Amino acid sequence: MPIERTIDNSADFMNAAIEAGEGILRLAPCWVPRSFLMPGKRIKLHPDDYYAMGAHRGGIDERWFASTTEAANDNREPDEGLSYVVHEGKQFTLRDAVAAHGSKLIGSRLWDAYAKWPVYSKFFDNMGPIPHHMHQSKEQAAKVGQEGKPESYYFPPQLNAIGNNFPHTYFGLEPGTTKEDVRRCLERWNEGDNGILDLSKAYRLKPGTGWLVPPCVLHAPGSLVTYEPQWGSDVFGMYQSMVEGRYVPWDLLVKDVPAEHHRDLDYIVEQLDWEGNVNPNFKDSHYLEPIPVADTAADGYVDRWIVYGRIKGEQLFSAKELTIDPGTKCTITDGGAYGLITVQGKGRIGNLALESPSMIRYGELTEDEVFVSEAAAQAGVTFENTGAGPMVMLRYFGPEAQPKAPNVGDFKK
Template sequence: MNDSQKKQLIAQALEIGAGVVRLAPTWVPRTFGIPGGRLRLHPDDLYPLGLERGGISERWLSSTAQPDNGPLTGPEEGLSAIPVGGSTVTLRDAMALMGEEFLDPPAFEQHGGWVMFSKLFDLMYPVPHHIHQDDTEASKVGQRGKPEAYYFPPQYNGHYGTAPHTFFGLLPGTTNEELIDCLKRWDTGKVGDNGILRLSRAFRLEVGTGWYVPPMTLHAPGTLCTYEPQRASDVLSMWQSLVSDFLIVDRGLIWKNVPKDHWHDYEYAVNLLNRDTNFDPDFKQHFFRPPKPVKSLEEMEAEGYRENWITYGTPFFSAKELTVYPGHTVTIKDAAAYGTICVQGRGRFGKYAMSSPSLIRFGQMTDDEYFVTHHAAGEGITITNESDCEPLVLLKHFNPGNPGVPA
């Protein structure tokens, strides 16, 4: 399909939805963990690409980025797709060819397009302790830095998994020598565990709340299913050799997205860390994110809805949770374009039906994910909850520069 044909499809999709486009589910396999089974993907479809590719533990939302999954990565893996007229066009192509139809032109110019995405992330066991590089370090390997945020939606957490706590940063007094020792004895010792978590501290996770994780900050995410707004990047460096006493981490992942001339340079590795965030004695005070109402609760309740900021306090992205009460219709305006996923309920979202699926087959279309252009967001989307008993709940993710985000 050439660019002219793609533009015709994109224009058709924008016209059909009056500035709102539907997105197909985007499933991403990973080899470094076992799927937690809470993404509503059919149990028979958790390994649809074969064991060599790993299990589906992530659903990427409003994505114009691709995962760094090695040489077997598919040509459009990780990219959100807009279905229209029996064909599809990727959101990445839509932004590249008609970006100013999707994003406010000054914002498009300032940020270079849609530079974030979100994901639903679900593993049975914790993620190894690791960092994501900042822009300076990531640029050395031709990538962007990766700050990220977490929110734990109750609708996707009927159980909390095997370890509902996340390790962040390092204990006060931890030395470079101790860190280098952990990295060097990757697969030796009594149990093959390099012991990095003994130098960190864990926080119990709470559904309906979240965290912000700056780049260069060590973290080992726990096993709540997570909604994760983040920079459009997939850079990392793994620092933990063994997870849950059985999941072995490839030593080469220490050097993933580290410049090749610094591979096996342990001093370089430990100096990647942001000392301020990793040793912050008030880490929770600075980076825990309880929900914050977007305006007066009384005013919103009277109109039949509630909306909270759930990701804030970062210049890179933001997110909201919108709840429309049973039987109500509301028109919600936003100052910027956004992607959205419905996590509970059914109703209407602008011109489209909207519902949160209970079970999805790999490759099946759903009615739960959409992208709203800046013009449509500013005009307002009329949303109807068609249930007389169940709330309609949406999560909304925004590019940098969304006005009104709390500090």
């Protein structure tokens, strides 16, 4: 059963938690189900708990990190998708903490620009592929009172000992595909498989690599566990009518389309970034491999860029993977606030324990996730590996937090 914790969202208690952790906040696991997908069962949730929210909600296949973004699910819980800070047996949402202590947590630059933490990350873990879909642009999403969603992928080796049913992802559309080709697929929605994947190309997924995916570009993510830094939005449109023999409702194609265009096939097709989808050099434009931040292996640790690059000239998010050898202590400075998840080993971050659990009960508090304020990140955070093996952590950042981050393709240099 979920562990009940008292809500205390008073500004004074939130500030006490920030001060006690020296700018680092302990976060509870945030689980999200998807009714149209099948859980891959590799993100350490107890086998009895994948349907803890009810079978009618679907299985839990996602865990969201340092999230102030609500999940756009039907019949959802009011706080679904929101991360909770836990301190002295009480809790409050990270969203409320940012609202109360914005510049103290995320820095004045982000607070002045967005008045919120505008990004989040997640693990998604599915038995098979996700339907071919896109995420609306900022301008398109604004028409339904939402925000657009660029996103990125990294496939952590620690969670991908098995690839499940389809460790390949379809991206974009084959060069030469026409808008009329896509329109015909939409016309066949209720005739079974509408054939949209016949117009696309699949790439085999490799643990330890990733992709940068702009808005309005079609993609059908495969079945590797994926770490996914992204903009703080849950908009999407599914363009595939069936996946693995399961019907995808038309509602999931148009849920973030203005009501007057729900049957307007031309409007739906025009949502796509056509040049981005038929790009003949798609992989060169979007594929990522890790890049070391510096040559520190001799010091017992390696920090690597795993998500980097710009979308239309903007660095909207980025991410790093920090690996620390047993017995090693290091201090890491970063340009901005970040959410952190531990995927291997045990140790400490500042004055808080870190440990990657072997199994998690729904509602249980773990010691694997924290949020680090901008001030703490810029001053330098001390990590220590107290375990017998490597300690590995993934951390993601908000807009323009890492001006020295590489560009897409720099791993080839």
